[in-house]
Amino acid sequence: MEDIIYKLVLKNAAGLTLLGTLRYRVTDIEVLAPAVEEDGADAKLFPTINVAIYLAEGTITIPLLTGLRALPVRGQSLITLVGAPVTTFMSRNAPEFDIAVQFNLVDDISIGGGFTRTVGALGTQVYSLLGTRSLIG
Amino acid sequence: MEEFLYGVLLTGPQGLTLPGKARLQIDFSAGADSMEALAAAPLQRPLIEVSLVPVTGTVVIPLLSGLAPIPVSGVCYLGLFGPLWFVVSGGALFTPLVMQFNFSANNTIIGGVSWRRGQPLGRAFGMLGTRLALPS
Numbered sequence: 587m588e589d590i591i592y593k594l595v596l597k598n599a600a601g602l603t604l605l606g607t608l609r610y611r612v613t614d615i616e617v618l619a620p621a622v623e624e625d626g627a628d629a630k631l632f633p634t635i636n637v638a639i640y641l642a643e644g645t646i647t648i649p650l651l652t653g654l655r656a657l658p659v660r661g662q663s664l665i666t667l668v669g670a671p672v673t674t675f676m677s678r679n680a681p682e683f684d685i686a687v688q689f690n691l692v693d694d695i696s697i698g699g700g701f702t703r704t705v706g707a708l709g710t711q712v713y714s715l716l717g718t719r720s721l722i723g
Numbered sequence: 724m725e726e727f728l729y730g731v732l733l734t735g736p737q738g739l740t741l742p743g744k745a746r747l748q749i750d751f752s753a754g755a756d757s758m759e760a761l762a763a764a765p766l767q768r769p770l771i772e773v774s775l776v777p778v779t780g781t782v783v784i785p786l787l788s789g790l791a792p793i794p795v796s797g798v799c800y801l802g803l804f805g806p807l808w809f810v811v812s813g814g815a816l817f818t819p820l821v822m823q824f825n826f827s828a829n830n831t832i833i834g835g836v837s838w839r840r841g842q843p844l845g846r847a848f849g850m851l852g853t854r855l856a857l858p859s
Contacts, residue, residue: 597851601740603738632776634774636773638770673808673825688825688827692835693847695847698823698836698848699849700827700833702828704828710829712827712831713851714849714851715833716734716735717849
């Protein structure tokens with residue numbers, strides 16, 4: 587599967603705005619079968635659907651935070667059986683850059699979601715994320 | 724019934740920023756049956772089971788749609804470890820609004836809003852919401 591590329595605008599609650607690039611692809615997963623227990627009685631009050639888990643991996647570049655390096659991220663994409671993505675999580679847990687990105691489709695060319703960066707003493711910084719589909723890296 | 728209120732900040736592609744509010748009620752007591760048909764044939768890949776929980780509420784984005792709260796309704800995709808995804812929609816025929824989000828760190832929600840999707844003035848926003856105390 588080809589890489590999907592989005593130009594990103596990130597914004598935190600104080601209005602700080604950062605630009606970046608997200609590049610990723612979704613592939614079949616090998617062995618990420620979740621340990622699903624039987625649902626409790628509460629959950630059975632609601633209709634349920636089954637959601638397939640795919641592997642998602644790619645890179646994220648946010649020059650003002652990460653420099654020009656494309657940081658590798660890896661995670662899961664949850665996709666319904668009719669092919670609609672539910673949500674995609676990707677993260678990188680390294681001492682220097684402990685980051686996570688999560689997003690959904692907003693319209694045909696846009697993704698909306700968030701980006702978090704955990705810095706030891708400063709705690710977790712949260713940014714909103716708007717991605718606009720880009721055909722070139 | 725649980726109720727949440729968020730002050731939201733929307734971000735457009737050019738950095739245009741719009742403030743707003745979202746107030747949502749999640750009704751854990753009744754089922755949403757409309758998407759039940761989606762529970763379909765088994766696949767040869769890992770699956771998780773997700774419950775669909777109805778969500779209703781209002782959204783106010785003054786600079787986009789005026790001061791009147793827009794009633795919205797939709798679904799929370801609830802996994803075994805908590806909510807995975809919220810999708811709510813509302814608005815009139817030519818001014819549809821779809822808001823979707825997930826929980827993030829520090830009592831925040833992150834996601835996106837599409838406004839007038841498919842129309843010349845339609846646009847998408849990124850969204851960052853900070854949880855507020857409900858007015859008593």
